[in-house]
Amino acid sequence: MQTSALPQTPAELRSLIRRGDLVRPTAGMAPGYVQANLVILPKDLAFDFMLFCQRNPKPCPLLEVVEAGSPEPSQMALGADLRKDVGKYRIYENGTMIDEPEDISDIWKEDLVSFLIGCSFTFEAALLDADIPLRHIEQDSNVSMYITSIQTAPAGAFSGPMVVSMRPIKQDKVIKAVTVTTRYPSVHGAPVHIGNPSAIGIHDIATPDIGDPTDILDDEVPVFWACGVTPQAVAMNSKPSLMITHSPGHMFITDSPDEKYSVL
Amino acid sequence: MQTSALPQTPAELRSLIRRGDLVRPTAGMAPGYVQANLVILPKDLAFDFMLFCQRNPKPCPLLEVVEAGSPEPSQMALGADLRKDVGKYRIYENGTMIDEPEDISDIWKEDLVSFLIGCSFTFEAALLDADIPLRHIEQDSNVSMYITSIQTAPAGAFSGPMVVSMRPIKQDKVIKAVTVTTRYPSVHGAPVHIGNPSAIGIHDIATPDIGDPTDILDDEVPVFWACGVTPQAVAMNSKPSLMITHSPGHMFITDSPDEKYSVL
Numbered sequence: 028m029q030t031s032a033l034p035q036t037p038a039e040l041r042s043l044i045r046r047g048d049l050v051r052p053t054a055g056m057a058p059g060y061v062q063a064n065l066v067i068l069p070k071d072l073a074f075d076f077m078l079f080c081q082r083n084p085k086p087c088p089l090l091e092v093v094e095a096g097s098p099e100p101s102q103m104a105l106g107a108d109l110r111k112d113v114g115k116y117r118i119y120e121n122g123t124m125i126d127e128p129e130d131i132s133d134i135w136k137e138d139l140v141s142f143l144i145g146c147s148f149t150f151e152a153a154l155l156d157a158d159i160p161l162r163h164i165e166q167d168s169n170v171s172m173y174i175t176s177i178q179t180a181p182a183g184a185f186s187g188p189m190v191v192s193m194r195p196i197k198q199d200k201v202i203k204a205v206t207v208t209t210r211y212p213s214v215h216g217a218p219v220h221i222g223n224p225s226a227i228g229i230h231d232i233a234t235p236d237i238g239d240p241t242d243i244l245d246d247e248v249p250v251f252w253a254c255g256v257t258p259q260a261v262a263m264n265s266k267p268s269l270m271i272t273h274s275p276g277h278m279f280i281t282d283s284p285d286e287k288y289s290v291l
Numbered sequence: 292m293q294t295s296a297l298p299q300t301p302a303e304l305r306s307l308i309r310r311g312d313l314v315r316p317t318a319g320m321a322p323g324y325v326q327a328n329l330v331i332l333p334k335d336l337a338f339d340f341m342l343f344c345q346r347n348p349k350p351c352p353l354l355e356v357v358e359a360g361s362p363e364p365s366q367m368a369l370g371a372d373l374r375k376d377v378g379k380y381r382i383y384e385n386g387t388m389i390d391e392p393e394d395i396s397d398i399w400k401e402d403l404v405s406f407l408i409g410c411s412f413t414f415e416a417a418l419l420d421a422d423i424p425l426r427h428i429e430q431d432s433n434v435s436m437y438i439t440s441i442q443t444a445p446a447g448a449f450s451g452p453m454v455v456s457m458r459p460i461k462q463d464k465v466i467k468a469v470t471v472t473t474r475y476p477s478v479h480g481a482p483v484h485i486g487n488p489s490a491i492g493i494h495d496i497a498t499p500d501i502g503d504p505t506d507i508l509d510d511e512v513p514v515f516w517a518c519g520v521t522p523q524a525v526a527m528n529s530k531p532s533l534m535i536t537h538s539p540g541h542m543f544i545t546d547s548p549d550e551k552y553s554v555l
Contacts, residue, residue: 074338077345081353082366089345094447102346183358212476212554290476290554 037280041112050114052169052276058152062278063143064255067271070095073140075183082180086189086257088145088213096137103281109141115274122266144255145214157207159200169276171235174260176228187264190254195247213288220251237275301544305376314378316433316540322416326542328408328519331535334359337404339447346444350521352409352477360401367545374399379538386530408519409478421471423464433540435499438524440492451528454518459511477552484515501539
């Protein structure tokens with residue numbers, strides 16, 4: 028099924044995902060609605076992680092925090108279930124990914140706090156509206172992500188490198204891509220880097236650490252945005268006893284319109 | 292001493308305040324540098340309060356969180372001491388203000404977490420630059436603040452009404468005041484209300500709940516911004532065992548330039 032043939036409302040898409048009928052990267056789905064990264068942690072780690080997000084608003088802009096025991100993000104998706112409504116999850120124990128299930132109901136516990144973090148897929152509709160094409164959407168593939176040499180600001184138990192997503196942008200549209208995404212600080216906002224990948228510790232742009240490779244044409248520049256997969260790199264570095272996340276690209280689709288998060 | 296005759300650097304002002312030589316509202320001081328509201332809470336309440344801030348970014352935009360036991364906000368004012376560098380503090384026990392000291396060293400404890408919250412004084416320099424005069428600065432008085440009928444989003448132990456600050460703005464400059472302050476979401480950003488005070492539960496505009504009265508001239512409109520004194524109204528409502536704050540108007544003056552917090 029092409030992305031364009033899918034249902035368009037977040038609730039319909041979540042329902043397909045919950046039934047296990049839509050397990051693939053969500054870029055381009057439900058255009059105009061916020062997609063979110065997911066991090067779930069035991070309550071005794073929740074303060075440190077929220078502090079980590081406060082100190083690192085570019086990679087970890089907090090959209091909603093769901094209190095311990097509740098799987099329902101009532102502000103952004105009333106009736107949704109964070110245990111089932113993401114296509115694929117990742118379970119990290121002591122910094123190692125031990126499983127990648129499609130449902131986490133069986134390991135859910137009452138002390139788990141859920142964090143929804145802004146995702147750059149949200150501003151992609153605005154980029155498309157500004158006539159800036161996005162290759163990973165055209166090719167129905169996952170965006171390219173890289174673990175960089177940029178260090179996050181540590182907080183309590185959490186520290187580690189920043190992850191970025193990369194989109195090739197035509198040279199004459201780079202500035203427009205910056206101004207458009209600047210309007211959305213709560214979904215990563217302006218890029219963190221433009222051009223030379225090695226300046227941020229990326230030594231092989233053709234081989235992303237996460238997601239699919241993306242061709243960069245001669246008249247294009249790689250543009251890098253902070254990425255909500257950062258907590259997963261941080262988990263590998265900081266080794267919390269348990270962290271559950273979405274699998275990169277398989278976002279939680281909310282009912283909140285993108286425009287709600289535009290500052291201008 | 293007129294505000295204009297005071298030293299201009301944050302560090303010099305904090306030093307005067309620490310010595311007890313400058314105990315008065317800080318509006319207009321150190322123009323171009325961020326001033327902050329202060330909230331100090333025991334660690335067992337810190338997660339709930341940070342969640343409260345995340346859910347109420349207009350009144351409670353978090354600038355920095357200082358981990359338990361440290362009185363030094365190392366990101367925004369290296370070398371400062373949050374126990375001494377605010378002119379006047381308020382101590383709330385179980386929702387009641389029990390003291391208003393100039394120093395809190397004697398009651399400091401190792402489990403206290405400090406929160407610096409954006410203050411509208413920060414965008415006042417930008418308003419003045421835009422040729423929008425501010426009466427409380429001209430008159431060397433404290434800005435007028437009101438407890439409104441707007442309810443904050445509750446989080447754990449915290450709930451209560453939003454506090455706003457009011458500035459009378461000439462009718463033909465109201466729109467400019469909105470656009471200028473929109474650029475600073477982390478110091479309350481755009482107003483929450485323009486005009487009719489009773490629409491937000493303010494029944495006597497001439498008698499602010501907090502701060503000094505401000506005349507409103509015939510060609511002026513009262514414009515209301517969310518205020519970082521909100522946690523104090525929330526403390527009175529939610530009655531945490533202990534909350535220490537600044538005294539309204541007596542802000543913590545940081546070394547961070549305003550422009551760092553402009554989104555455009």
